[in-house]
Amino acid sequence: MSTIRDVAKYANVSVATVSRVLNKKGYVSKEAEEVVLKAIEDLDYRPNAVARTLYNKSSRMIALITPDITNPYFPELARAIEDVSLSYGYTVVLCNTDDDEEKEQQYVSVLKQKYVDGIILITNQQFNSDLEQMNVPIVALDRILSEKFPAVVSENENGAMMATEHLIDCGCKFIAHLRGPIGLTSAEDRLKGFQKVVQDKGVASIVVNTDFHFEKSIEVTTRLLEDHPTIDGIFSSNDITAAGAMKAINNLGKSVPNDIQIVGFDGIPLGKMLIPSLTTIEQSIYKMGALGARLLIKQIENIHLEANLYTVPTKLLIRGTTKVKGED
Template sequence: MPNIREIAKRAGVGIATVSRYINNTGYVSEEVKLKIQKEIDESGYTPNALARAIFTKNSKTLGLMIPNITNPFFNQMATVIEEHANRFGYTLFLCNTEDNEEKEKEYLEVLKSHRVAGIIASRSMCKDEYLNIQIPVISFENHISSSILTISSDNYKGGKMAFNHLYERGCRNILHIKGPKTFDATEMRYQGFIDGAKEKNIEVHVIGFESDFQVKMLEENLNNIINIEKYDGIFVFNDIAAATVMKYLKEKGIRIPDDIQIIGFDNSFICELVHPSLTTIEQPIKDLGALAVEFLIDLINGEDIVIKNYLVETKLIQRESTFLSSEVM
């Protein structure tokens, strides 16, 4: 396969002219364009993306660190981000970090070597690695530093909303299954939830899951919950974990919502797929994804944006898992 140097030689022009033509970055006469295109067509030359990145200083690719691609919320979010990035002429490198520090570090090196124009780091487990990076970065959820913009849902308010909903539905014996301590978002949900309970003078019980990977949740966490049947309401830190808890409850013969009402967090597509359908706190996935891409592209373009924590509103979506069966149509 010929390279750009050979194309330039065959067309009788300089490498810079071929680059200007390929990348559309400056004037090339119509006559020269035809000559270059003829050589490209005849030789089967395809410009290498990396070479193009070196020439133009913008590879038009973004790196997306996703912590768990098997979680429906994150696969929906990756789709939104990809679509939105494409609209701006960018393509995506998808890195599934599995909340693993080493994996994320390795991916970061790969993204640097491919000269991505910017990175969206979600739920980062290796914050220090981003501190002196020369590439624009946006963080989703886990706060990295005061010089990196963070986007997340208003998880605190969402957690409080979840408590208030269970309370309004008549639950008084409530369990919160919280997320791992390393997830800023679920720590905020937990805070909001227990503050809501304090305001109503209700004592709630809390247990923690160590990951949001379905198989691990089943194996490592659920069997440790003692006397789950004594609760009448459960708030689970995200939808995928809530679906797992629902399966566990059903296997024990516990009826949802008649015996236990349950609420998740995300409003991912599984809420409508499980039975009964799952009440949840919605994270506006489309807005979050679009915002992350737009802020990142602004940074790449050198625009002056305020670096802070951007919170996006959450909202209660009530479904059958908190309806008493007599109320279900």
């Protein structure tokens, strides 16, 4: 690989002039510019990104810290972030933490050493005291971490209300809510929305815990339905647990949506593959990721953010697990 000094020598100018041409910064004469561009062309010169990073203290990389990319909710987020980043000339570093605080710390430390310009953070850890110490821009996604970091979240409460109202509209008299992990703001908000509506409309309800995983959901739902055979509607805090509920219902010999109707939450591709396909609250996952990335890049470029909390709308997607005529 040729260096800027090779180019300078070839073009009979100084490295400063070459650098000025490269960065379109400072005074350069037409002739000098031409001869430099020709030299760059002839030598197939590409500036060394690492040397630039060292001086500028900016790597044009942003990190995506996520609990587990294997969770079907995250790839779409990652995709959006990657798309936006690329269009602004940033590269994305992938970090899986399993919500392990130590791993998170380790990553943050390594990332800082590499001069990453910003971090998109999805985590359940609350005590990010050392994160706050870091002077790197951070955007939280899907959950609110602290007032210090801008966050992008879905209209969880609103979505949950739509889901619950829809079940009631479809004739459900006893609705269960499979809630998500305790402490997760998104799950809490969905619970809140659910409770508001059932209380408001005076519909019988019950809430049980899940950890957002499929197997656990089967187990929980099975027990739930054995204990309460009159349940005729389930609002599940995510699509995976909704799939688990469907499996449990099927195992018990009941039918969806005839005996029990279900509404999920997320709008991941899985939903449409189930039989019947899943009525769900669709989050604009891609939009969330894209917005998060844009906000992060704005911060990196020192553009002031107007707000600290951004919400993206949710939408009721009526499909086959509720009895109003949907696409299924």
